[in-house]
Amino acid sequence: MRADAARNREAVLQAAGLLFDSADDPAGVSMDDVAAAAGVGKGTLFRRFGDRAGLVRALYELRTERMAAEFEGATGADDPVDPVEAVVRTMDALLRFKIENRALSRALESLGGGSPYTNAAYGHWHGRVAALIAEARGPESADFLAHALLAAVRSDLVDHLADWPDARLKAGVEELVRSVCGERPTG
C-alpha cells in the first residue's frame, strides 16, 4: 500500500472515531461528514472501505482488537480456572466496551443484514463464552445460551438503560451470567 494511502486510511479511521464518539445518533454521521473531517475526498473513503458498513466494521474491529488485547493481557496474570468467573469477567469487559463505545456499537449493530453477527469479533466472543458455558453446566444449549448472554449487552439495550448507575447494570449482568452458568440465586 502506498504511503499516502496508508496515511489517509489512518486519518479517516481517526476522524470517524471522533465523529462517532461525539454523536448522539450514529445515523447522523454521514460519509460526507467523515470525508470532510478527515480532509479527504469521498472517493478515497469508498475506495478504501467499500461502503459505510465497511468503514464502521473496520473501526469497530480496530477497537475490539485493542480491547481484546488489553483483556487477554489483564487476565493472563492470575490464571482463573473457574469457567464461571471467566464468563463474568468476559461479560463485564464487553459491557464496559459497549458503554465506552456507545455510538459506534449502535452504528455497527444497526447496519442491516445481520450486522451484529456478521463480524469477526462476535464469532470470537461467542466461541469463548459458549465453551466456558459448556464447561460450567454442560454442552446442552450452550451455543444458544452464549448468544443470549451476548444479546444482554446489545448496545441499544445498554443505551436504553443509560440512566441506570453502572453498578446496577454490572450487577444485573453478573446475576444473569451466574444463573445461566448454573448457580442458584442467593436471595
Place this chain on the structure above:
Amino acid sequence: MRADAARNREAVLQAAGLLFDSADDPAGVSMDDVAAAAGVGKGTLFRRFGDRAGLVRALYELRTERMAAEFEGATGADDPVDPVEAVVRTMDALLRFKIENRALSRALESLGGGSPYTNAAYGHWHGRVAALIAEARGPESADFLAHALLAAVRSDLVDHLADWPDARLKAGVEELVRSVCGERPTG
C-alpha cells in the same frame, strides 16, 4: 375520522403488512412502495402515520395486540400458577411471534432511537416477565433479567439462527428461562 380516511388507513396497513411479510430485507420496503401497493398517494401515508417509524410501529402494534389477545385467551383456560411455567409460555409465544413476523420485527427493531424499547408492546412484556421473575427468584435484578430474556429473542438473533430447527431454538429459550428463574441445569 372520515370514512375514506378510515378506508385508506386499513388499505395502507394491509398493503404494508403484505409487503413486509414477503420482503427479505425490510429496508427494501420503501414508503413509495407501500403507497403504490395501497393505491394511495404518498401524502396520505405520511399524514396518517407521521413517518416511516410511525407506520412500522402501527403495524407492529396491530399484530402484537392480536397475538396478545390470542395468548391471554389460550392461557386463561388452565390457571398456571407456577411463575416459571408462565415465563416459559410467554417467551415461547414471543419467539413464535418473532419467527412469524420476521421482516416486520426487524423493521421495528432497526428504526433507530431505541426503537425496540420505545414501544408499547415492549413495556407490556417486560413488566409481565419482570414480575414473574421476581416471583420466581426474588426481586433482585429481576428488572434487568427480564430485559435480558427479551433480548434473547431479538429478531435479528432469531434471523441469524434461522437455519436452526425450530425445536432447537425453542429448547434453548426454555433452558435460558429456567436457568434465569433459578432452576439448575438437568445435565
Place this chain on the structure above:
DNA sequence: AACGTAGCGGACCGTCGGTCCGTTTAGCAA
C-alpha cells in the same frame, strides 16, 4: 529525470424520506 500507475477528490447520479399545495370529496345543513 521521466514515466506508468495507484491513488485522489469532488462533481454527479439515483433513491428515499418527507413536505406542500392545488384539487377533490365526504358530510352536513338548509
Place this chain on the structure above:
DNA sequence: TTGCTAAACGGACCGACGGTCCGCTACGTT
C-alpha cells in the same frame, strides 16, 4: 337536492444521503 366547508387526497417537488466516475495528481521505480 343543492350548496357549502373543512377534511382528506395525491403526486410533483425538495434536500440529504450513499455510492460512482473520471480527469487530475503525485508516489515510487528505473
